[in-house]
Amino acid sequence: MTVKKPETKTKTVEPGRKVAIGKINVAQAPAGAAAVEKAPKKPFNPTKFFKEVQIEAKRITWTSRKEVWITTVMVLIMVVLAGIFFFVVDGGIGFLTNYVTKIGLQG
Incomplete structure (x- = not known):
């Protein structure tokens, strides 16, 4: 063979x-x-790296103060609404649990 x-x-x-x-x-x-x-590994060039970082930083679109304020207020509103929702749900589940255990103890 x-x-x-x-x-x-x-x-x-x-x-x-x-x-x-x-x-x-x-x-x-x-x-x-x-x-x-494999291609030979190129040595690290700090000068070239920081120039590329500077070029990329110039391309960033920064948000305005107004956009940041609106987003912050929206997040706070959602946190309050979620807190109210979970408070109500937790209270309802607690009420049902107490009701079921009281019936179980009496029966």
Whole structure:
């Protein structure tokens, strides 16, 4: 019985550089995974990073004071309404629980 090696195809990534496609390196790859050539890690450049952060910060759309005030008031109203709702529901469940236990004790 003869074991066939998988065909190795090449693809040009950059001028003058070819990368093997479809080749499996069994020793390094986990079961069923194809080996992938990793690009060299680029060194961290703090100057470039902070320039990119500054550019992104300029793109942010900030909310106005009026929008923040309206949103805050809406949140507070919803908190009060939710508090009232849960107070009523809790009172109702407590009343029913007391009513059921009193009937159970009498019967």
